[in-house]
Amino acid sequence: MTTKHDIRARVHEIVADQAMIDTTDVSDASVPADLGVDSMGLVEAIFAIEEAFDIQVPFNANEPAKSDFDVSSVGAIVEAVTRLVCEQRGVTDPS
Amino acid sequence: MRRVVITGAGTINALGIDVASTMAAMREGHCAIGDLDIRDADRLTIRIGAQVRDYDESAHFNRQQIALFDRYTQFALLAAGQALAQSGLAFSGELAARSGVILGTSGGGLNTQDENYRVVYEEGKNRVHPFVVPKLMNNAAAAHLSMEYNLKGPSFTVATACASSNHAIGQAFQFVRSGMADVMVTGGAEAMLCFGGVKAWEGLRVMSRDTCRPFCATRSGMVQGEGAGIFVLEEYERARARGAEILAEVAGVAMTSDASDIVMPSRQGAERAMAGALRDASMTPSDIGYINAHGTGTAANDKTESAAVAHVFGPHADRLAISSTKSMHGHCIGATGAIELLACIMALRDGVIPPTANWREPDPECALDIVPNTAREAVVRASLSNAFAFGGMNAVLALRAV
Structure with missing residues (x-):
């Protein structure tokens, strides 16, 4: 079972790992680049997200803005992961 | 300093099996990118590439050679055959001693690695073919060129990823220009379009799923190809004295x-x-x-x-x-x-x-x-x-x- 709360917590952990900061320093409002996550860090974080939730994330590092996966903030990533978890498990609610 | 000219060229790549067909395809603006025809392609996210199609190794090499030549080495040998034939050079005595080969490659015998890791990890076998090491090593192609053409001067392989060939050609140029060698065979060979090779590139998320559109607003990333390009670099006066066809000068x-x-x-x-x-x-x-x-x-x-x-x-x-x-x-x-x-x-x-x-x-x-x-x-x-x-x-x- 994966609730939205679990997804948020896990995404925050993954971003914090990548930025090498404490998880408590990550919020939904955080912007990955501001936390020190560069484009390669983002690619690695997305790999970690795919592994953690067993999903496929549509992300092209060439044009992140054009990918169907919003990485503009940590909260946006949480929403996008929630959507993908629902879509790829064929459910309407992540839990 | 001595001038250096190109007196032979050869290639095999997705556009053509020699220089003439490759240049004809380039003139036509032909795109050789298509669906990958490799084992386990269905497990890949990126399923396109510029592959050398309809390639039958047994049409070019015998059983003993195939046991020793990875695909990248085969490409190098085929391209070199064309380049050396065009140059009209044969190497013996002092010329052999003053001639060498510098090649670029990034993955070397990656197909050989991929196939043999599969054998021991996936298929659980505890024995591999005795020639795995000499087949996969990054200097195998350069070594086989030196043996095939009796090149007894400096020979080695340069690995700088996507710049390997240019570093190799640049180094060969400097050898001839400085007088360290009179003739250098140079260029590069690559055969990375195997399951493990493409899977590794997928991870970077810079690969296109449709095609390669450089400098275009709608670009979607890179597409991998394979092949070899081999050249004969020769000191200018020497090439002129023997009436060789000069393709261009490396300046x-x-x-x-x-x-x-x-x-x-x-x-x-x-x-x-x-x-x-x-x-x-x-x-x-x-x-x-x-x-x-x-x-x-x-x-x-x-x-x-x-x-x-x-x-x-x-x-x-x-x-x-x-x-x-x-x-x-x-x-x-x-x-x-x-x-x-x-x-x-x-x-x-x-x-x-x-x-x-x-x-x-x-x-x-x-x-x-x-x-x-x-x-x-x-x-x-x-x-x-x-x-x-x-x-x-x-x-x-x-x-x-x-």
Whole structure:
């Protein structure tokens, strides 16, 4: 079972790992680049997200803005992961 | 210093099995990118590439050779056969001692590694073929060329990822120019289109799923190719004295390091390499009529390379042609600079500038004459060939018509 709360917590952990900061320093409002996550860090974080939730994330590092996966903030990533978890498990609610 | 000329060229790549067919395809703006025909392709996310199609190794090599020659070595040997035949050279005595081979490759015998890891990990076997090591090693292709043609001078392999061939050719050029050698066989070979090779590239998220569109606003990333390009570099007076056909002159080279990031290119590193090659060749920016771009079709490369060209060439940047032939033969990684040297030779010798294929709409950050989709006739007296590798290792060659 994966609730939205679990997804948020896990995404925050993954971003914090990548930025090498404490998880408590990550919020939904955080912007990955501001936390020190560069484009390669983002690619690695997305790999970690795919592994953690067993999903496929549509992300092209060439044009992140054009990918169907919003990485503009940590909260946006949480929403996008929630959507993908629902879509790829064929459910309407992540839990 | 001695002058250095190219007296033989050979290739096999997705566009053609020799120089003539490759250049004909480049003239037509033919894109050789298609569905990958490799084992376990259904488990790949990226399923396209510029593959050498309908390739039957047994048509070229016997059973004992195949046991020793990885696909990349086979490509190198086939291309070298053409180059050496064109040069008309045979190596014995003093000439053999003063001739060598420097090749570029990134993955070396990657197919051999992939197949044998599969055997021991997936199939659980505890024994592999006795020649796995001599088949997979990165110097195997160079070694087989030295043995096949009796090249007894300096021979080695250069590995600088996507710039391997240009570093190799640049080094071979310096050997001949300085007098360390009289003839050098050089170029590069790559065969990375196997399951493990493509799977590794997928991870970076810079690969396109449709096709390669360098310098285009709708670009979607790079597409991998494979093949080999091999050249015979020879001291100019020697080539002239024996009446050899001269394809072009290698006039200069520059190698630089970004010293900044393992994957993101730096404009300054690219600029220093282009400006350095011009200086080394005693050329001015206005001498250059054509640049074969690194042009991978990734946002990072295309924008950085365009800015670097604009900065090095100033007003002349709008008067020169620049194209990325990777749009046709794919990114052949350690062999790509060698295959792209053919585009420069075609421009210098035949007066035909190959296009950037698959191009759709302008990118304001790549506002150069990128020769979209259709080849162009032009008199080109001098040319640059760019290679900017992961690791921030850059090598640019300067060529001149003879």
